[in-house]
Amino acid sequence: MTKDFGTDRRTNLIGSFWMVTAMAIFAAEDAFIKIVAETLPIAQILVIFGLSGAFLFAGVTLVRGEGLFHLDVISCPMRFRVLFEIIGRLFYVLAITLTPLSSATVILQASPIVVVAGAAFIFREKVGLKRWVAIFVGLLGVIIIIRPGTDNFSFLSIFAILGMLGFACRDLASRAAPASISTSILGLYGFLAVVVAGMLFSVWEAIPFLVPDFKTSIYLVGAVLAGVTAYSCLMKAMRTGEVSAVTPFRYSRLLFGIGLGVLLFNEEISFPMLIGCSFIVVSGLFILWQGKQTARYKISQSR
DSSP states (O other): OOOOOTTOHHHHHHHHHHHHHHHHHHHHHHHHHHHHTTTSOHHHHHHHHHHHHHHHHHHHHHHTTOOSOOGGGGSHHHHHHHHHHHHHHHHHHHHHHHSOHHHHHHHHTTHHHHHHHHHHHHSOOOOHHHHHHHHHHHHHHHHHHHOTTSTTOOTTHHHHHHHHHHHHHHHHHHHHSOTTSOHHHHHHHHHHHHHHHHHHHHHHHOOOOOOOOHHHHHHHHHHHHHHHHHHHHHHHHHTSSOHHHHGGGGGHHHHHHHHHHHHHHOOOOOHHHHHHHHHHHHHHHHHHHHHHHHHHHHHHHHO
16 A cells, blocks of 8 residues: 555655655766766666665665665665666666766656656546646657657667666656655665676676775765765655656756866857757756645546
C-alpha cells in the first residue's frame, strides 16, 4: 500500500525544497564524476561510487536500528526500481563523461515530464489536457536540443536520453515502493545497483582498474558524499507531496548543471539549447501551476 500524499500546500512546499536541494548537489556530483573520468575507467568509477555510497547508507541504516534486509526489499516495485537504477545511472554517467555536462543536464530535465505522465497512467493522478499539452511541449524542447537528423546531432546524446528514462522510471518505482522501506534502505539498494551497473559495463569496457592518485581520490570522495546527500534529498522529495507538484522543481538542475559546465569545463551554450531549455522550463512551470490549481480545487470541493 503506497502512501497517500494528499494535496496539502505545506507538504508540497517541503517536497519542492528537498527537490531543489537535491538538484544542486547532484550537479556538483556530476562535475566531480566528469573530472574523475579523465583519469579512471568509467566502470571503476561506478563500482567505487556504488560501494562507497552503499557502505554509508548501510551505516546510517544500522545506526537507526533498522535491518539491512526484509521481505519488502524484494517486492515488485523494488525490483523494478533496482533495474531502472542500473539503466539510469549507467547511461547518464556515460553521457556526462562523453558529452558536455550542460547538454547532458538539459536532456535529463525531460525526466519530470516522463514522471508526471507516468504518474497519470500508473497512479491515476489527474493531469488534464492542459498539462498533457505542456508535457508534449517539454518533449519538443528535448528534440530541439538534440536536433536529430542534422549535422549537429550526436549519437552519444542517446546515452543521456536512456539515462533520463531510467531515472524517471526509478522515481516512479520509488513512489510505489512499500512505505515500510526507509530512505536509507532505498539509498542502500540504489547504490548497490550502481555497483552492478559498473560490473556489467566493465565487461564491455575491458579496461583494467587503476590505483587513483591523491587528487583523484579527493574528487571521488566528493562525488560519493554529494551523491549520498543528494540521493537522500531526492527520496525525501519523491515521498513528500504530489509527484506532479514536486517533480517540476527538478528543472532547477538546469541552472546548476549549465553553470558548472560553463565555469568548470568551458562549455558553450548554443541557441537551440537555449530555445529547448525555454520550452522545458515553461512546460515545467505550467505543470507546476496547474498542479497547484488542481490542489486548490480539490480542497474547495472537500469543504
